[in-house]
Amino acid sequence: MTATTATSNSDALTGETYPVEDVGAVRVVRGTGIMVGMRIFRRGSDDRSDSAGGGSSSSGTSTGTSARCPELGTYGIDINADPGPRMGDIGACEECTQLGEHHWAHLRICLDCGHVGCCDSSPRRHATAHFEESGHPVMRSAEPGEVWRWCFLHEAMG
Structure with missing residues (x-):
């Protein structure tokens, strides 16, 4: 508790x-x-425990997070191992840019294919739409200094 x-x-x-x-x-x-x-748990921090009682494993994944969400357990915490943005720009929502829009709240990157989409606080919610269309369950914040991941299937953060 x-x-x-x-x-x-x-x-x-x-x-x-x-x-x-x-x-x-x-x-x-x-x-x-x-x-x-x-x-927000930052890379290199000694405090990575979560409510499931886990910590970092030797493979670099959070053992407590993977206990509640196997999808988060399959993606490492090293952002250098993530796919690069598929359109080449981690600072822009792919779909908003195609629509000629350049205003979004925050950006998320898909850890399966590198799609960059705007968050649910943005009017068009392209990151969630990408999950719904592709089935790719895990994304990471694309904001500078943020390293958290989100699993759409289990609504879990890791």
Whole structure:
């Protein structure tokens, strides 16, 4: 069971105080269902354990993550082993660019084929559409400094 810590925060604009609860790596504003943050595990960090109780294996995959999601276990954590962007640009959504659009929230890269698509916070959600069309289950954030992976099948982060 994950330990929780109850605290309160105050809104910088209004000065209102509201209760928050730290639940593992996520802070939840009590009574609202709002998650305020998420812990990102960085390469080279000694703290890679997750809620399933695993850590890093000698092969470079997270053993706890692979226990809940076998797909995440098949993709290593080394971004140098990932496929390159298939259109050559990791900084642009393939479909949005073809449509003449250049505004998206964040980008994701498919770890099967290198497709770069915009995230679900973007209007067109091309990364999810790619999964639905191709069946490729795992993608990684294509944002600078982010290394997390997401499995669409199990809705699991690794």
